[in-house]
Amino acid sequence: MDSMGRTLDPYRIRKYFEPLRVVDVADAMDGLGYFNVGLVSQEIRPLWLGMKFWGPAVTQRCVPANTPMWKLDTTEDIVNAHGIWFKKQGHKGRGLTDLVREGSVVVTDTGSAGEVGFFGSENVLALQAAGAVGIVTNGYCRDTGEVTMQKTPMACRERGRTIIPGRIEVVELNTPIGIGGAQVRPGDIVGCDDDGLIVVPIEIAREVALHAKAVLAADMKARAARYDKLGRPHDESVDVAAIDRYYAELEA
Incomplete structure (x- = not known):
């Protein structure tokens, strides 16, 4: 159950995490006050x-x-x-x-x-x-x-x-x-x-994933700008559009 008493399906919620890095999730949990949890x-x-x-x-x-x-x-x-x-x-x-x-x-x-x-x-x-x-x-x-x-x-x-x-x-x-x-x-x-x-923890997992997605997207944009200054071609690690499409389809 989440904080609203809704039944949670961890096998659906796991899909919110697939594009994420562990560090993005750690940052999101810090932001929610779950330091080191x-x-x-x-x-x-x-x-x-x-x-x-x-x-x-x-x-x-x-x-x-x-x-x-x-x-x-x-x-x-x-x-x-x-x-x-x-x-x-x-x-x-x-x-x-x-x-x-x-x-x-x-x-x-x-x-x-x-x-x-x-x-x-x-x-x-x-x-x-x-x-x-x-x-x-x-x-x-x-x-x-x-x-x-x-x-x-x-x-x-x-x-x-x-x-x-x-x-x-x-x-x-x-x-x-x-x-x-x-x-x-x-x-x-x-x-x-x-x-x-x-x-x-499953009770906060979807919220954590959505915050972590924002952390990841911000990092991608910053790194893409660095790539441009270095004359480096973009790769999938800075493809913010792909991340946005993934979550849009997941929420549809």
Whole structure:
């Protein structure tokens, strides 16, 4: 609900953010008095440069495992370690992909677990296939060469080497969590680009986006004037007309 008691559709509201930069949104939130709210620690970074996404959060909360993995006796068992572990211990995160829609951002709090590659090159593709446009964790990602090659939109705190069994467990899905000093609730808008990450409370998201659009347009106009003085041809980063058309169509 917004301040007027209207039901909000975060999957429509996300469209207001697609042309925006994280810095535009940070400026807009400052202007509304939300100083430092939603700023995710720079410890959590996009895995590769050029990444950009905006979308409603689908969250999961994890904790360190308190049961060690047992010795596996065959190569086949080692290959199937995850299935063996989940069969015996259960897997509360199994329904995660069912919560993901086109445009979702999956956000995972690893609950201070140590080095464990909760995300890797195969399971991130499953989330993308379900519609996720971004994946964020305050933990580790492994197989980072392939994740980067795949251009999977992954933001994480560290690169890791190890796997899930005996190290980490999912305990809740779609619940409020904290990552990098920011609260993230299901449906809040999460954004990422080369400058870092930000979380926008859904109640103010549309207002923030419209103020941020004005910030972006002003910056584009100022930079276009600089381009002209430098004799530099205009590019899409100073195309104010395209931004105006985008929002006009969105509001139509």
